[in-house]
Amino acid sequence: MKKLALLTLALAMSSGVAVADTIKIGVVGPFSGPAALQGRNFQAGIDAWLALHGNKIGNNTIEIVYRDLPAADPAKSAAVTRDLIVGEGVQYLAGYYYTPDAMAAAPILVEGNVPMVVFNAATSAIMNASPYVVRTSFTTWQTSTPMASVARERGIKKAITVVTDYGPGVDAESAFVKGFKDAGGEIVASVRMPMNTNDFSPIMQRIKDSGAEAVFAFLPSGPATLGFMKSFAENGLRKAGVTLLAPGDLTQESDLPALRDSALGTLTTFHYAVSHDSQENKAFVEAASKAIGDPANLSFPAVGAYDGMYVISKMIEATGGKQDAKAAVEAVKGLSWTSPRGPVTINPQNRHITQNIYLREVAEDNGKYINKEIRTFEKQGDPGWKAP
Amino acid sequence: MQTILSIAVDAFAYGMVLFVISIGLSVTMGLMKVVNLAHGAFAMMGGYLAAFATHQLGVPYGVAIVVAVAGTVLAAVPLERWLYRRIYGAPELTQVLMTIGVTFVIIGVANYVMGPSLKTIPLPAALEGPVDIGFRSIAAHKLFAVATGLIVAGALWVLIERTAFGVKLRASVDNAAMAGALGVRTKIVYAVSFAAAVGLAALGGVVGAQLLPIEPHYALRYMVTFLVVVSVGGAGSIPGALLACLLLGAVETTGRYLMPEFGEFFFYLAVIAIVCLFPHGLLGRAG
Numbered sequence: 001m002k003k004l005a006l007l008t009l010a011l012a013m014s015s016g017v018a019v020a021d022t023i024k025i026g027v028v029g030p031f032s033g034p035a036a037l038q039g040r041n042f043q044a045g046i047d048a049w050l051a052l053h054g055n056k057i058g059n060n061t062i063e064i065v066y067r068d069l070p071a072a073d074p075a076k077s078a079a080v081t082r083d084l085i086v087g088e089g090v091q092y093l094a095g096y097y098y099t100p101d102a103m104a105a106a107p108i109l110v111e112g113n114v115p116m117v118v119f120n121a122a123t124s125a126i127m128n129a130s131p132y133v134v135r136t137s138f139t140t141w142q143t144s145t146p147m148a149s150v151a152r153e154r155g156i157k158k159a160i161t162v163v164t165d166y167g168p169g170v171d172a173e174s175a176f177v178k179g180f181k182d183a184g185g186e187i188v189a190s191v192r193m194p195m196n197t198n199d200f201s202p203i204m205q206r207i208k209d210s211g212a213e214a215v216f217a218f219l220p221s222g223p224a225t226l227g228f229m230k231s232f233a234e235n236g237l238r239k240a241g242v243t244l245l246a247p248g249d250l251t252q253e254s255d256l257p258a259l260r261d262s263a264l265g266t267l268t269t270f271h272y273a274v275s276h277d278s279q280e281n282k283a284f285v286e287a288a289s290k291a292i293g294d295p296a297n298l299s300f301p302a303v304g305a306y307d308g309m310y311v312i313s314k315m316i317e318a319t320g321g322k323q324d325a326k327a328a329v330e331a332v333k334g335l336s337w338t339s340p341r342g343p344v345t346i347n348p349q350n351r352h353i354t355q356n357i358y359l360r361e362v363a364e365d366n367g368k369y370i371n372k373e374i375r376t377f378e379k380q381g382d383p384g385w386k387a388p
Numbered sequence: 389m390q391t392i393l394s395i396a397v398d399a400f401a402y403g404m405v406l407f408v409i410s411i412g413l414s415v416t417m418g419l420m421k422v423v424n425l426a427h428g429a430f431a432m433m434g435g436y437l438a439a440f441a442t443h444q445l446g447v448p449y450g451v452a453i454v455v456a457v458a459g460t461v462l463a464a465v466p467l468e469r470w471l472y473r474r475i476y477g478a479p480e481l482t483q484v485l486m487t488i489g490v491t492f493v494i495i496g497v498a499n500y501v502m503g504p505s506l507k508t509i510p511l512p513a514a515l516e517g518p519v520d521i522g523f524r525s526i527a528a529h530k531l532f533a534v535a536t537g538l539i540v541a542g543a544l545w546v547l548i549e550r551t552a553f554g555v556k557l558r559a560s561v562d563n564a565a566m567a568g569a570l571g572v573r574t575k576i577v578y579a580v581s582f583a584a585a586v587g588l589a590a591l592g593g594v595v596g597a598q599l600l601p602i603e604p605h606y607a608l609r610y611m612v613t614f615l616v617v618v619s620v621g622g623a624g625s626i627p628g629a630l631l632a633c634l635l636l637g638a639v640e641t642t643g644r645y646l647m648p649e650f651g652e653f654f655f656y657l658a659v660i661a662i663v664c665l666f667p668h669g670l671l672g673r674a675g
Contacts (some may be wrong), residue, residue, distance in 0.1 A: 030474075032499070033605065034603075034604075034605040034609070036499060036504040037504040037505055037606070040504065094606050099594050103527075116640075121465060165648075165649065165651060184532075191646050191648050191649075192642075192649045193644075194648065194651035195651070196609070196651055196652070197644065198599050198600055198610075199398065199402045199599055199640075199641065199644075201398035201401075201402070201641070202395060202398060202641050202644040202648075203645075203648065205391060205395060205398070205642065205645055206645060217576075220505070222603070223506060223600075223601040223603050223606075223609070226506055226508070226601045227599060227601060228601075230527075230598065234518060234527040235527075236518065254505060256507075257505075258505070258506040258507070258508045258601070260508075285557035294503060297503065297504070297505055317523070329540070352422060358570060373417075
C-alpha cells in the first residue's frame, strides 16, 4: 500500500511537471473464458472509436492497455487494476464487465488519482463506491422498469416473474414487480432460478400452473437463454397465449442467430439495438463490424465501450492530458451528446448515463433476426440509484 | 395429478439426456480406469462438428451425427496413441492434470476456430415439433434423446457382457499382463474402447445440444454434472449410470419445480446421501 502511494505520488508529480504526450488507458474485461464474446465487443467498440476519431487528442496520443479477467474475480480485479496504475502508469481505467470486479477496483481510484469509466457492469450501487466512477452502459433497473408499463398498457393483469438467482436477476425482478404493482397489476408468483439451470421444463410448468397472462424473465445473455427460449416455445406457452417480456439481455444480437424462430415476437426493453436507425449508429455499426470480424457477433457491450471512449476523450481534453482524476470527472458531469443509441447525458449527481430505453420486438429482416425498435421511452435515469 | 405426470415426463427425459452424455465417461473411468476430465471437451467437439456439418456443408441431421462421431473419434485416436497411453495405470492426479490440460487446449482451439458465440445444430422437421403423448405434449427431440439413450444402454450392455470383445476388455482391465500372456492384444483393446467412449461423448454432445447448448466453455461448464453421474451410478456400470441419471434427473426436476430458490441444494443433497450409503456408487463394484 505504502509503495503504491509513493509510486502514485511520483507519477502524479512527474505528470504535473511535464505534460505526457502518450496517455495510457487500461481496459479490464473478459477477453477469454465464458464471456469472451462480450470482451471482444469491448475491443470492437474501442477500435471503432479509434477508427472514426483517430488516436490523437490535442497533442496527446492515446494507447490502450488490455488486461484479461475471464470470470468475475474481485481479488484478481483489484490486483490487475493496481498493476495497471502502478506498473503501466495508466491515467484512465475502463471496461469492467462484472459488478464485483468494478466494486473491487473502485476503492483504489482516489488513491491512484485515476477515473474509471464502466463499459458494462450494471448494478446501481457501483456509482456510490467511488466519486471517480462514470458509467456508459445501463442498469438492470433502468432497462426493466419501462417493461412494467408496457405490460399494463397491453392489458395484462396477472404476471409471473422468472429470474436467474443473482444480483442483476434480483434487480430485474424488483424493478418489474415495483413498476407493475404501481400500475395496478398483480404478481402471481416470483420464481428465482439457480445460476446453472439447464432444463427449463419444470420452470415452464410453474408458469403454466400459475395462470399468469405474461411472464417477465431475466437471464444473463449466453447459453441459458437458448434453453429458456426453446423451452418456452416447446412447452406450448407461446401457443397458450402467454406473453414473454424481458430486458434486452435475453435477446442480445449475438444470440439471435442461434435463437432464430423461437425468439420471434419476444418483447424486450433495452438501451441499444444494433438495428437502431440513425446516422451515428450506421457509422458505428460499420466500424465496429469491421473491428469484430463477424458482424453477427456485435452486441450491446460494444456501444458502452464506444461511448466510454468518447467520455475519456472529453476528460483528456478538459485536463489537457494532465493526470487529474477530480477535474476529469467534473468535466464530464452533465455532458450530453448523440450516441449510436440516441441522445444521452451523464447525470451530474450519480455519473450514470441517462438515455432512451426502447421497446423492441424480435423480427425477421431480410433473413436476419433483429431487435426492431417499436417505441421510445425518453430520458430514462436509473430508478435503482439512491443517494448514499 | 397432471402436473405430477408432467414433472415425471420431464424428469425422465432430462435423466436420459444426462445418460447419453455421461455414459462414455463411465466407460473410461470404470473400465479403463482413466479419470478423463476431457470427456466434456470431446462432447463439445462432436457438437461443433455437427454444427459445422449442418450449417456449412448443409448435410441432414442424421449425417451430421455420423460426421460428428467419426470426426471426434478420428481426432481422438492420435491423442490415445501419444498421450492417453502414457497415463494408463498412472496415479489419478497425473491423469487429472493431463486431461484437464487437454480440455483447455480443446477449448482454446474451439474458441479460435469456431468463435466465441453459441452454435446450434438445426433439427430435422420430424424432431422439431411437439409430440402429443396423451395428457400433454413433449418436444420430439427429447423423445429422440430418450430413444438414443435406451439404444446406447442396450448396445453397450450386450457389447461388454455378451461379446468376445467384452470378455477381452474386462480381462485387460482386471490384469493386463495376464491377458496379454493369454494372447489378448491389450493395446488394441484399450484403443478401441477409448475410441468408443469418445464416440459416445460426441454422440451425447450432439443429441444433448438442445438442453446443453454448444459453446466454447461447454467442456468445463458441465464437467461436474458428468462426474457426479459416474460417481453416483458406479463407474463402469451401465445399469448403474442409467439408474443414477434417472434418479438425479427426478430429484433435480422436482426440486426445480417445487423450490427453485433452493438452487441445486436437493441435487447435491441426494448425491451426498447416495455416496454415503453406496461408496462405490449405486451399482459399482468394490475395488
